[in-house]
Amino acid sequence: MDKSIITLIETNRDEAFKHLYGALYNKIFSAKRYKDLNVEDKVDIFHDALLTFTLKVEDGSISEVKNIEAWFSGVCKNNFYNKIKSEIKATKAQEEFQERNSDEPTTYYEEVRSVFKVMRESLDEGCVELLTHYFVNGLDFDEIAERMNYTRSYVKNKKSRCLKRLKSLVKNKSL
Numbered sequence: 001m002d003k004s005i006i007t008l009i010e011t012n013r014d015e016a017f018k019h020l021y022g023a024l025y026n027k028i029f030s031a032k033r034y035k036d037l038n039v040e041d042k043v044d045i046f047h048d049a050l051l052t053f054t055l056k057v058e059d060g061s062i063s064e065v066k067n068i069e070a071w072f073s074g075v076c077k078n079n080f081y082n083k084i085k086s087e088i089k090a091t092k093a094q095e096e097f098q099e100r101n102s103d104e105p106t107t108y109y110e111e112v113r114s115v116f117k118v119m120r121e122s123l124d125e126g127c128v129e130l131l132t133h134y135f136v137n138g139l140d141f142d143e144i145a146e147r148m149n150y151t152r153s154y155v156k157n158k159k160s161r162c163l164k165r166l167k168s169l170v171k172n173k174s175l
Helices: 002-011 013-029 039-059 068-100 108-122 125-136 141-148 152-173
Strands: none
Touching (some): 002 013, 013 068, 108 152
């Protein structure tokens, strides 16, 4: 399957995607770690893996992979754990907002709007774009680097600097 699926991706993507879905989707998502995941999230995770796989076929870097099934399983697992981490971060942020302003009648969404207003008004365009990709779109450093034409390490460092600056601005504005 491994070499033939790469050829099939290059010649007939629709057929290759059908084949990969048929051969891998149920195998991957039968693992216990995915038992509480809804179908939409499973499909999103698998689509992300398909997109990554297709891009790697196009740039020729997937030819080094010996076992495509194991590769897909690993990518899906990483995507799943990244999704969980994002949800935990969002929950913690919401709890922190609520704790910080429990005496004030503002809602979480008003807090978020205030933070975004400060971000748009006070940070440079690059920071706004990067933080939006990271927090709103849920992209990882590699995806952001690709979209913004930066290296992964630059994105990671810039995100840290932008976030530090935003936190300072929000704190000073006493939101």
